[in-house]
Amino acid sequence: MIPVSGYGGQTVAVLGLGRSGRATAKALVAGGAQVIAWDDSATGRDAAEAEGIEIRDLTRNGAYDGVSALIVSPGIPHLYPAPNPAVAAAWDAGVPVDNDIGLFFQSYATDDWDGFDITPKVIAVTGSNGKSTTSALIHHILTTVGRPTQLAGNIGRGVLDIDPAIDGEVVVLELSSYQTDLARSLTPDVAILTNLSPDHLDRHGGLGGYFAAKRRLFAEGGPDRAIVGVDENEGRYLANQLSTAMSDDRVIRISSGQKLDGEGWNVFARKGFLSEYRKGRQVANIDLRPIAGLPGAHNHQNACAAYAACRTLGIAPRVIENAMQSYPGLAHRSQLIAERNGVRVINDSKATNVDSAAKALQAFRNIRWICGGLQKEGGLDAIIPHLDHVAKAYVIGREAEDFARQLTGVDAEICTTMDRAVAIALAEAQEGDTVLLAPACASFDQYDNFEKRGDAFVDAVNDVLANKG
Template identity: 55%
Template sequence: MIPVSAYAGARVGVLGLGRSGLATARALAAGGAEPVLWDDGEAARGRAAEAGFAVEDLARERAAAGLAALIVSPGIAHLYPAPHPAIALAQAAGVPVDNEIGLFFAALEAAKLDFDEGPEPKVVAITGSNGKSTTTALLRHILAAARRPVQMGGNIGRAALDLDPPGPGETVVLELSSYQTELARALAPDIAVFLNLAPDHLDRHGGIGGYFAAKRRLFEAGAPARAIIGIDEPEGRFLASLIPPEDLIAISASRRLRGEGWPDWRVFMNRSHLTEWRGGRQVAAIDMRACPGLLGAHNHQNAAAAYAAARALGLGPKAIEAGLASFPGLAHRMERLGASPSGVIWVNDSKATNAAATARALAAFEGVHLILGGRAKEDGIAALAPLFPRIAHAYLIGEAAERFAAELGETPQTRCGTLQAAVAAAAAAAAPGAVVLLSPAAASFDQFADFEARGDAFRALAAPHLAPPDAAPRDDREETAR
């Protein structure tokens, strides 16, 4: 745990008692503050009380009186579509509103003032619409494989304040969502990574402009010493244009950045090779066909970002190449579960909670038996239309089933309602060599606690259909980069 001492002796509200909220309460208490906790869920309040914390309704003036700050969990709206009543009350009273990430960076900067035991720890913060979890886990894996001390947290794994205080020369790799970057009062990464932007969380940010502004804060308020920017979308190219060229590494999975006009330091895909270009020449190239956990164009962008960050941290190309080759992939993101005795491949892509993420999965396969649906995002799946020919049959689940059925048009489809029914239908219909892909293009909250729970359920339902690993037939077409 990283203690937060900035509020020692003060009364601090903590709103939202999930993983990050409880970690925040513990860190505040360890730093001498008096945390007062609230969650709209009775079960969460009960767990906080059992842990010994004071629990009061922070939406009531009496409970909110005298707060030095209100610390808000990422899932709670603070502006759009409407602020939570406790946040509205704090804002009206002039009480600072912050989140766990703001406290993390403030605590780390304060600790650095007394850091005289060796090289200061570094923080790499990774954001973007799609791929940030894989990139975060990949960078952690590369550093660990090179025997560099490293911790990983934020929007993946452990909450930021639940991490151990970093030691000399250690790297902390954080995945940060737009919810986390938008509200943090302190942002101070040494290296910041922007992967891409696709429509998501638009209700929380008042539209695509607000969503991009939340991501952009990491580079403006954060002022990183090194910015790594994916330039495959217009927003990335715009953001890159704001960064001093000497502080920028441009990355691309679709452009060969060998011409003029880009910064001196570039990492990009050149056919099947991840290529580093610096000083007007190629300095390294890695054959991504030798990296089975990173197949597909979307993973090539993730690899480019992790490679650039590792190079900025001082690793050599050979050490990075070894880490890329040994990376096993991320659970719930294009996770190959195995194959049936007849050769049907089963893939868990539960983390694909928007159409852009599902598009990346569909682009890797043909003849797909696609399970999709859940709680639809604002833009639905209309953007997938160019990839509909890859779908042999769609199996629709959750709240979005009716809407997605209409958007799929003439694409063969079955409304299944539940994941269990969809798996049974897909298993019965898929021919040898086909792919059964869970890539929902929707949030999970209508039927599951989160995408991990949805992916775990799919894995369990798929298990009876899979052959033992040593008996599963090989299909060289799987996960072919298109």
Template identity: 60%
Template structure:
């Protein structure tokens, strides 16, 4: 873990005791602080108490009587919208600063003595509405394949304070959600990546503007040495304009695009018709054919590849090393994950597609699908996907969103299935050679599952059963 400095002997509140919260409590204790922990869930409190942590309801005045130096809030807990948690209100009332584990990581980095290091660690942070996890994992894979030590975490994998102690020359690769960025008091990435923006988490941020502002903090408060920015949306172009002029080579920006050349960019990475191209000062310096990369299928993954390429180039890696690593990337679970094949039918786990924009990417990746959708609906539902309904042989609807999705689907064939097991069985029975049975829910999972991972694992097991594969068998394809 990364010990958090600066709180020796001080009591520090830790609100939320999931993966990141428990890691924060351990890291604070390792740095000499006395964590005072709370979670609204009894099981989480019991787990923290079993580790010896003090438990106190931080939403009550009594917990603050002995004084707290800081309140560390886990990302899933609202600090402002739609309403601040009672513990956050208490911190404000007592004049106690509120931070999170990301802020504490950068505090630890700033406090570390790197004089004995030949090359101090560098930090790459990735944000955006869709593609963060794939891009983060891909950067980590490229670095490791090129012989550069790397640790990957944040919104994916390890909580950031669960990293191993810093090593000479390594790179920390952090996926950061808007929840994590908005509250961090310190942000100081060497390279920051902004992929895209679509409507998501709007209640948490008070609307689209607040959502974008949360992500933009990574570039404005963090002032990265190099900003990798998707230019296909106005928010990205706005952000690039804000970053430019801070000095440094090429105005500090590497532009990304899937739709057009970026002739005005001093440094750009684009992907058009399946070919990635890197240009600097108007001259092409590298090109890669992405079309045969099975784990980076679809235009959205081509953007992820561009972003990872740009970030690794900003870190000094050579084009040949990056290209070789792209070809060996294993892909991520739950994101266009091919879990089984039978009689020309592909079974694809895209459980991480929790909004319409993410589901759009999956529908574009397969020409004809048996689409399993539904769960806890997001704002706007699946209305943005109407132009893609001609790709849907039939939709199999589950969860709370089923009735609303059925109305939007209209004349597009659809079946009310209720649960995932029924949907997979019906879709597998109906599917024809050349089609994909695609779980891409465009919804959160919490009506029937603990997480999108839980939902994806359930789909994988059901799909493999439908394809006649045991848990121990390899897919014959």
């Protein structure tokens, strides 16, 4: 646990009592604060009260009397589409609002660091797609080469749940826009933007607000190194804003699919090969194609980001390459589930938006595509140009009929349930085909989260294959 500093002897309110909120409350108490808390759910309040956390309705008059700060859990809206009433009450009372990410950055460094030979570092990863894979890959490389490391944030442990730093340690944080948007302190040593595509637009008041939330990691934090995906205009803009000149190697530009020219520090992947260029000269080259845990161009972009991060730590290219070879991949992210009679089965349940699903569709050929769920704003127009590898779509979810109607030029069967979609897709698959779950939608119409959806897919696949013998 990271005891929260700066609030000793003060009263701090916590809003939201899920895993993150309860961990925040404990870390505040460990730092000497008195904690009061609220959750809109009676279940959350009861669970927290059972752990000894004092419950107070933060929406009633006078709730913030004597309160020094309000700490808000990531899932709770603080501005768009409308602020939570407890957040609005904190504004009216003049109480500063923060989140656990802000508390982490203000509390992680301690006086103990003065005795370390190598100062600990924090690598923070954000972006629309690829955050988890990039974070996990960095952590895997560091672990493989023997560098002490912890993985936290949106993946692994909560940021305040991790252990205090040891000499030379690197903490890798996956940070969503929900987390970067509100944190008052954002001071990573290395910050990464993988890419940007429309997502969570209602939460951020549109694409501009969404990008602004991501940009805060760089603009507020002032990292020593910024690694920026420049395949979209927002990334090109950010890299330009952070650079004082093309040769400014504090900014590392990364790309999947285009060669990056110029005198700066560039890492890009083309046709399955990762290249590092510095001052206009190539200094390293890695063949990514044999790495089973990183299939497709979208994962090659993740590899570029992870490679660049590890290079900022002084790790040699060949050492990074060797570590990448053993990367197993993440569950629900281009995860190979089975291979039978020349048919591969891939679980990419994390493809919860059109852009991430499009990237998955580009990674494979002869696709039996299981898709559908709760559609996000913008519809499916952006995925239509990427359907040329789809032999047939098998549509699930409450909106299956509407989803299928939008798939112009593709044979689409309305299956509704996962079990039916898997059974039909596997029955119709031929040698050389890939049965791919890449929903392009949120899961909440049928499942609690994308993990549950992915687990249901795996179970359905295993049941079919077991019955086939």
